[in-house]
Amino acid sequence: MTNHSRTTPRRRAVITLLIGLVFTIVAGIAGADVLDNLKTGGFDDPQSDSVAAAEVLVDRFPGSDPKLVLVVDVSDGLDSAAGREALDDIVGAVDAVDDASVTGSYADSEQLRSDTDRGVVLVALAGDEDTVQRATTALRGAIAEEVTSATVRFGGIAGINDDLNAQVETDIVVAETIAIPITLVLLFFAFRGVVAALLPVGVAGVTILGSLGLLNVVAQVTSVSLFAVNLVTALGLGLAIDYCLLFLTRYRDERSGGATDEEALRIARRTTGRTIVFSGVVVAAALATLMLFDQYFLRSFAIAGLVIVACSVVGAVVLLPAALTLLGRRIDWGRLRSRRPAGAEGRFWYRVGDHAYRRPWLAVPVIALLIAMAAPFVHAEFGVPDERVLPADAESRVVADIMRSDFDVADADAVSVVTDDWAGTDRELDEYASELSSIAGVEAVTTSLGSFVDGRLVVPADARTEQHFRDGSALWLQVATDVVPYSPEGSELVRDVRAVDPGAGSTVLVGGLAAQMIDIGDSISARLPFAAAAIALMTLIILFLFTGSVLLPIKALVLNVVGLVGILGVIVFLFQDGNLSDVLGFTPSPIAISIPILLFCIAFGLSMDYEVFLLARIQERFRATGDLAEAVRSGLGASGPIITAAAAILAVSFFAMATSGVSIIKMLGIGTGIAILIDAILIRGVLVPVFMRVAGRYNWWAPRWLAAIHRRIGITEG
Incomplete structure (x- = not known):
């Protein structure tokens, strides 16, 4: 009977650890491709006017906002045989990728040529973030293989997101390579022993793998930010170790006070185990409030935080006690004698x-x-x-710098006014554009009728301009400005633009960087x-x-x-x-x-x-x-x-x-x-x-x- 009572807890401990091992393996497999399923955006409110404006632009005016900007350098010049061959190869590679199309190039626009004989190719990518990401990855491979007569750099929002994916993946490895050895050293000095130091790290490993696996499952049904992975690795490592540190310290204190291994474990569960659960609830509650925001960037950290806390608490109050049950006094293996008096830190x-x-x-x-x-x-x-x-030195960052220094990129700061249900006449459009161009801070308003400055039409539109800014009932008015988008002046400009009544029962949407900032x-x-x-x-x-x-x-x-x-x-x-x-x-x-x-x-x-x-x-x-x-x-x-x-x-x-x-x-x-x-x-x-x-x-x-x-x-x- 006595032998049975002694072996039952050990049996339970073995079963608990086996379940933990199976969970870790399954979670590791489930989370293996987690980075491929996460997204780099999520800063916008999906219900905002600026997001709706961007959707109309992409849907009705696909050339207005190319997701991918390719900067082309040809040593022999853009008009050389090598330059023409490079462009043909790029166009061929783009045409071979679904949801991708060239909307402008240095062959048909002087604005896409620089004084240094550097050219730009604009590529529109349709679809959601996942589709754009896949298309960008496919284009990188195809252009690297097919374009041999020029150097091609990837930029634009698709290029930036692609670089962010690669950077985050590298960063996680570097950060954990630094954090884990330092953490082991700190744990060794905290416990003055090898086994006691390794146990919390093992629980942290289970926590991180489990959290990544669960996060990948969530990513199948909703948008999750790529940056949430950084929280998983940092908070998962730290929080799991913190909880194990708390539990192990109480366990060893009770043993030092004369309690048996079983008694020490029972007391640690009853006291510190409750504290850990309560602590986890507090941390989870704080992170859960991020779910109240509409941006999935913030909501992703709430999701990540909840799974991290859950895995950390379970690891500390379930897996760790099971390991201690099996180890018993072997927890002190590798323990060094301390020259410091007992309780010196206390x-x-x-x-x-x-x-x-x-x-x-x-x-x-x-x-x-x-x-x-x-x-x-x-x-x-x-x-x-x-x-x-x-x-x-990131490629998309270099492209952005090149676009600022070598090309006219004023359009990047422009405010976009769009509608897909314009019900007015050309005269009413003229009046609307004239009023917009009179707003302080507006340099020009370009529409299907032409360009307006200071309340009047100064450059009538040609057939190409009319087609570029009008698609049936859909209109696009480009409001050029020298105001910095992310500034109080930029916010004031957006409010002034939105205050102008388009008339004729039409509804307009205002987008662009300044509008995005004010909406967020x-x-x-x-x-x-x-x-x-x-x-x-x-x-x-x-x-x-x-x-x-x-x-x-x-x-x-x-x-x-x-x-x-x-x-x-x-x-x-x-x-x-x-x-x-x-x-x-x-x-x-x-x-x-x-x-x-x-x-x-x-x-x-x-x-x-x-x-x-x-x-x-x-x-x-x-x-x-x-x-x-x-x-x-x-x-x-x-x-x-x-x-x-x-x-x-x-x-x-x-x-x-x-x-x-x-x-x-x-x-x-x-x-x-x-x-x-x-x-x-x-x-x-x-x-x-x-x-x-x-x-x-x-x-x-x-x-x-x-x-x-x-x-x-x-x-x-x-």
Whole structure:
């Protein structure tokens, strides 16, 4: 009977690990081609006017927005036999690819020739992002094989997306090559042992493979951003290891206190296991708020975050205990004897907590520092990611630079006014175009009737122009401007254009870069209050259920917001203002408007993660002693080393993203890494003890009716 009771847990552990192994293998197979099924866009609101305008342009005026721009260099000149042969080969390659067509070339347009005898071929690609991607890949192969008399560079939005795919794939390998060895070293020093260090990395591997497999499944039914993979690798590695670190530390602490292996595992499950589940719920709740936005770029990170958290929690509270059941005391294999006195790290953080608790004024310089960090955010400028997010030597980036320096690309900044149901006469179109051309900042308006400047027709249209800007009931008016699209002036121009009534019962759509920017901003602004309310409400409810306090959840919310606003200022200081751009290797540009939202939700969730770790230990000590000062000191002493190690490991995972060649990934990694360290050191080490000293006996206060609810449904460690 005794033998049976001993073997049953081991049997269950073996079955659990076998299920985990099967899941990992299946997920690895399912996620093998995940990068091929993800998309590079998703920054737009699909319901916006600018997106609808772009769809009308592609559908009715396919030559108006070529997805692919080919820059051709011929050593003998464009008009040489080699130049003509190159063009014939390019046209032949394009004609052989479905959904692709040449809409303009240096053979029939002087505007597509430069003074340096460099030519451009414009290629329209029909279909969605997947179709465009496949066509671009096919064209790269065909042109590389068939065009031997010239050098051809790929640019335009299709070229940029193709380069982004290749760059992200390379970046993931580089980042993990850096992060994993450093993480192993940190884990080794945290546990002073080989086996204990390897276990969390194994769970992290399961988490990453499982998350990629699940993400690929989701990508079959909805659009998922390519950049979500970076979150899977960074957060999957860091979060899984953090949870395992927390569980293993409690397990070993209980064993050191005299508990048997089975008792230590049971206590760790009952206490730390609950903390991990609660922590996962907090992180998932913060990331889930991204689902409220219409941009699939943001929604993708919500999806990725949810699967990462689920896999991390299951790995830490199911797979890890199963492994510990089988290993038993062999968990200490390869353990080194430490010359440091036992609990040295805990005593350090005990003293830190005591120092902050007895000196509440220390909060003043910390808050002043965070406010100073936040200051640059006041002059933040926002935009939409373009080719500048790529390295300077990326092919599509080089093409964009060539187009700016060697060709007239003013049309790229133009505002497009389109309609597919024009019901008016030519006279009404004349009046509409004249009024548009009178708007401040508009240089010219080109229509099927000709070009209008300052309220009058200056260049009548020829047959080719008329055909180019009109297709039956569909009209396209190109509004040329010298206003920078991503600027307040650009937004004002779009509003002025949209304010002009086209008359005749027609409905027009306004597109272009400036319109895209204002539509994205309006979409995010409309959803932001709901997202903020959701994240605040979920945080308050979850932490109340964990602590039974009204004040502690409010404190956590306020302190996290203060810390994260400081990080947004750092992002502006670095990536918009260009400080350290040479060292970090990126081109300064306006902040991608979605990134602050994304950074805030990720960092907020992780900050709440550490809040749960710390509050669990403080609350445990307070219940045991009733002494608040001692509870804060000993709680920080017990959790401080864990939070420090966890923060260091998680920060390494995100800082490794700084090696990315894509600036928005670099921005996300650096911003989140700094946020993690500030939260672990300044917020948890100083502001939390100070607040708890100031709040005193009200820390765990709640109205009677809420206290009754907590007694009934609250879940706490213990």
